[in-house]
Amino acid sequence: MIATLTDFGNSEYLGAMKGVIRSISFDADIIDLYNDVAPQSVRQAAWVLLSNYACFPKGALFLCIVDPGVGTDRKALAVQTKSYTFIAPDNGLIYPAAQKDGITSVISITIPKDASRTFHGRDIFAKAAAKLDSGHGIASLGKPAKTIQPLHFHKKGREGEVVRIDHFGNIITNLSCLPGEKRYAATLGKEKMNLPFYATYAEAKSDELFLIEGSARTLEISVKSGSAKQKLHPKIGEHIRIIGMQRGNIPGAEGGVLRGVFLKK
Amino acid sequence: MIATLTDFGNSEYLGAMKGVIRSISFDADIIDLYNDVAPQSVRQAAWVLLSNYACFPKGALFLCIVDPGVGTDRKALAVQTKSYTFIAPDNGLIYPAAQKDGITSVISITIPKDASRTFHGRDIFAKAAAKLDSGHGIASLGKPAKTIQPLHFHKKGREGEVVRIDHFGNIITNLSCLPGEKRYAATLGKEKMNLPFYATYAEAKSDELFLIEGSARTLEISVKSGSAKQKLHPKIGEHIRIIGMQRGNIPGAEGGVLRGVFLKK
Amino acid sequence: MIATLTDFGNSEYLGAMKGVIRSISFDADIIDLYNDVAPQSVRQAAWVLLSNYACFPKGALFLCIVDPGVGTDRKALAVQTKSYTFIAPDNGLIYPAAQKDGITSVISITIPKDASRTFHGRDIFAKAAAKLDSGHGIASLGKPAKTIQPLHFHKKGREGEVVRIDHFGNIITNLSCLPGEKRYAATLGKEKMNLPFYATYAEAKSDELFLIEGSARTLEISVKSGSAKQKLHPKIGEHIRIIGMQRGNIPGAEGGVLRGVFLKK
Numbered sequence: 001m002i003a004t005l006t007d008f009g010n011s012e013y014l015g016a017m018k019g020v021i022r023s024i025s026f027d028a029d030i031i032d033l034y035n036d037v038a039p040q041s042v043r044q045a046a047w048v049l050l051s052n053y054a055c056f057p058k059g060a061l062f063l064c065i066v067d068p069g070v071g072t073d074r075k076a077l078a079v080q081t082k083s084y085t086f087i088a089p090d091n092g093l094i095y096p097a098a099q100k101d102g103i104t105s106v107i108s109i110t111i112p113k114d115a116s117r118t119f120h121g122r123d124i125f126a127k128a129a130a131k132l133d134s135g136h137g138i139a140s141l142g143k144p145a146k147t148i149q150p151l152h153f154h155k156k157g158r159e160g161e162v163v164r165i166d167h168f169g170n171i172i173t174n175l176s177c178l179p180g181e182k183r184y185a186a187t188l189g190k191e192k193m194n195l196p197f198y199a200t201y202a203e204a205k206s207d208e209l210f211l212i213e214g215s216a217r218t219l220e221i222s223v224k225s226g227s228a229k230q231k232l233h234p235k236i237g238e239h240i241r242i243i244g245m246q247r248g249n250i251p252g253a254e255g256g257v258l259r260g261v262f263l264k265k
Numbered sequence: 266m267i268a269t270l271t272d273f274g275n276s277e278y279l280g281a282m283k284g285v286i287r288s289i290s291f292d293a294d295i296i297d298l299y300n301d302v303a304p305q306s307v308r309q310a311a312w313v314l315l316s317n318y319a320c321f322p323k324g325a326l327f328l329c330i331v332d333p334g335v336g337t338d339r340k341a342l343a344v345q346t347k348s349y350t351f352i353a354p355d356n357g358l359i360y361p362a363a364q365k366d367g368i369t370s371v372i373s374i375t376i377p378k379d380a381s382r383t384f385h386g387r388d389i390f391a392k393a394a395a396k397l398d399s400g401h402g403i404a405s406l407g408k409p410a411k412t413i414q415p416l417h418f419h420k421k422g423r424e425g426e427v428v429r430i431d432h433f434g435n436i437i438t439n440l441s442c443l444p445g446e447k448r449y450a451a452t453l454g455k456e457k458m459n460l461p462f463y464a465t466y467a468e469a470k471s472d473e474l475f476l477i478e479g480s481a482r483t484l485e486i487s488v489k490s491g492s493a494k495q496k497l498h499p500k501i502g503e504h505i506r507i508i509g510m511q512r513g514n515i516p517g518a519e520g521g522v523l524r525g526v527f528l529k530k
Numbered sequence: 531m532i533a534t535l536t537d538f539g540n541s542e543y544l545g546a547m548k549g550v551i552r553s554i555s556f557d558a559d560i561i562d563l564y565n566d567v568a569p570q571s572v573r574q575a576a577w578v579l580l581s582n583y584a585c586f587p588k589g590a591l592f593l594c595i596v597d598p599g600v601g602t603d604r605k606a607l608a609v610q611t612k613s614y615t616f617i618a619p620d621n622g623l624i625y626p627a628a629q630k631d632g633i634t635s636v637i638s639i640t641i642p643k644d645a646s647r648t649f650h651g652r653d654i655f656a657k658a659a660a661k662l663d664s665g666h667g668i669a670s671l672g673k674p675a676k677t678i679q680p681l682h683f684h685k686k687g688r689e690g691e692v693v694r695i696d697h698f699g700n701i702i703t704n705l706s707c708l709p710g711e712k713r714y715a716a717t718l719g720k721e722k723m724n725l726p727f728y729a730t731y732a733e734a735k736s737d738e739l740f741l742i743e744g745s746a747r748t749l750e751i752s753v754k755s756g757s758a759k760q761k762l763h764p765k766i767g768e769h770i771r772i773i774g775m776q777r778g779n780i781p782g783a784e785g786g787v788l789r790g791v792f793l794k795k
Contacts, residue, residue: 012563016585022590052284057284071732116745117730215381297548313542320549
């Protein structure tokens, strides 16, 4: 099975890749993971992959194309991990997921000299995916690579980053919940907020900013029947600090002493 | 076959559900019915399902996730009808379609205590669909439910509602055409309109509001080479009255006596 | 295999067609080529088909629905070419691709009298595609057609047209690159531009308009980390002239004598 993750959005480029895959591996089974990554947002794609790859059956191949460096000398990678295969440009996109699953080998895919310099998704990566899907081993695609471009999401204590803004306008962070905590102080850019935590969307009041544990089991800023994105205008990768505010509830929680400093706007 | 109907839009949540389904039922055949329902518009999803389920082969399973009540105590349903299976939160979404096809059994799906409280699509509903797809019976998913949340589209004589606004800006109603009628009087909110009826889009003049029989065989307000939505700004569920205007053409047609009262803007 | 190309965008109409296909040909394998053609833009769809059909395996059937004339007496066509089958309304959409591959037979699909007059995609074309997919021959769909609606992209020397504006805002033309040329003079409407040519997106400066060889191996106007569409607001089908500017580099290149006339804005 081949799962696609691209920034091709509303374009024919995804369809062209599927055609190419099927021309090589006629019965390839292709599933769309997500193809509306913000154009060229390697970071957002990396988070989507990290937080969703494990939903897929073992043996799945992830074909990931967010490729601002297409046509330059950036490597084209095929990475084997403990349970999956990842094919992508070497720009960090697959690093967090592959690292988490456990990398076992990394191949630098051979790029033919006559390849187009603007659409490696179709001309290099789709063909490589189809070749593996039709039974070839990963080593047949090129030579072992000595390095892989890393990508780390910022995390230092209770400071993390905005890793994703979803279709509903939810602002997704890489920070975990503090068990039992009902109120948090959040700092995002110049914005300081005192936010309630709810277990479900239904508990929130309309138009109220609040925190919730999202589908990746991390904290998300949401607005019921609205869009947190439109209220806060965050950027992908922007740092965010979210600390608990209930003194005593969690021994040593950083938030306690700050009560009263953060103001709800 | 599993057909998806969700409000996940441009998000990875649909891809995650597909991954989960395939992890349980490896060769599950998944078709997208429609995944751009307006966020949380149970009503719009209910209409799309009602007017399209019968296009699918008998035996198809509809996995329907528009779920503003996720994480609350609203039930998760699996409904068997004469020819299909429907899986959805118990909020009315599947009621009109299931009722029309003929409900034979309703199961309240067991929700594990450790389920996430924000993404039952992935954690409850996709798993239930995959379990059925891989051969389990509906009774294996939980216990028989005693009730199901109804949802009725408003219809009283020639007054119905706006059930859907489509990609082209067509305003779709649940009112049928009057055979042979060439002109209608329509009341939508404060707007009173005298509208011609055309059999095809090609007959209309550019930029003109008109009525046509749409794909669900009900009346739609359209604009040729334009968007009726942008002219009239209707809301889903808003009541609309559309009566025939040709006196004598249809015995007892309500429209006749009103000729001259409605003004075309 | 059936590949879809439509202007249905974010609508349930594509899902309904897939349901209908599967009701007739239960294991039909359906791939989305592209379903976000601008509403009713036959011209744009024709280009997408022309520049992508050959990516698909031989024997593929293209189901193409951009159909402003639905319900009129325009023919419904099934066209057999050397390696593919095309099903579409007779409005030029499939002409360039079918012509290029080599037309071997053209059938006018019989339209039942009780067909809807607004959704032939579901009621005529999807059924025809499914019938062929399940093994019937093209002749079973109707009678041989004597004519087919042509569609030609404008091209006269170095003057061509804007054939497509993609998801990234790239303005795609049907003009080829001049080998070795590093600078072009382009005229688009009232806009006269002196544009550098780069082999890769990475070479361009941020926010700079430039030319690149796109995925169809034709010239595209691009902006790095931006949208050429938003800078130039071109229309599909608009004529564009792009000539080389390096005197002597290419013997007889038209651009040389004009150096100095075109001004970069």
